[in-house]
Amino acid sequence: MNLPEPARTAVETFGTSLSWEQRARLLMQWGDRLPAMADDEKTDEHLVDGCESKVWLLADVIDGHWQFRAASDARLIRGLVALLLARVNGLSAQDLEQVDLPDWFNQLGLSRHLSPSRSNGLNAVLQKMRQLAG
Structure with missing residues (x-):
């Protein structure tokens, strides 16, 4: 599957041999670039179950391609x-089903830094995306 342009940028950015401190700083910068979500959008209805940190997720479909917006109360999680x-925006529902989360974070060189609870939380976000797209 071809990677969307933002995903290719992410692989180029994180794919170089960086220390964990450099990756953590980059992660927070990526999180800071997320478009702000209005307080009235941060409702229980949009909250992702299964995350230790609060993550809110909204979805729109434009011409059969999904666009997600998200926010979190934790900087590292936001990143x-x-x-x-970056990996899923612009995908069709069918392509969204094919996304391999462990492989994606492995490509970014981040998988060994993800605690089991963070991995589970990210998996919960992806599952919620698939539910919304289904």
């Missing part, structure tokens, strides 16, 4: 979610 959005 991880921003990288997930």
Whole structure:
């Protein structure tokens, strides 16, 4: 599957041999670039179950391609979610089903830094995206 342009940028950015401190700083920068979500959008209805940190997710479909917006109360999680959005935004529902989360974070060189709870939380975000797209 071809990677969307933002995902290719992410791989180029994170794919170089960086220390964990450099990756963490980059992650937070990516998270800071997420478009702000209005307080009235941060409702329980948009909250993702299964995340230790709060993550809100909204979805729109434009010409059969999904566009997700997300916010989190944790900076590192915001960065991880921003990288997930880079990977999935613009995909069809069918392509969304094919996204391999462990492989994606492996390509970014981040998988060994993800605690089991963070991996589970990101998986919960992806599952919620698939539910919304289904």
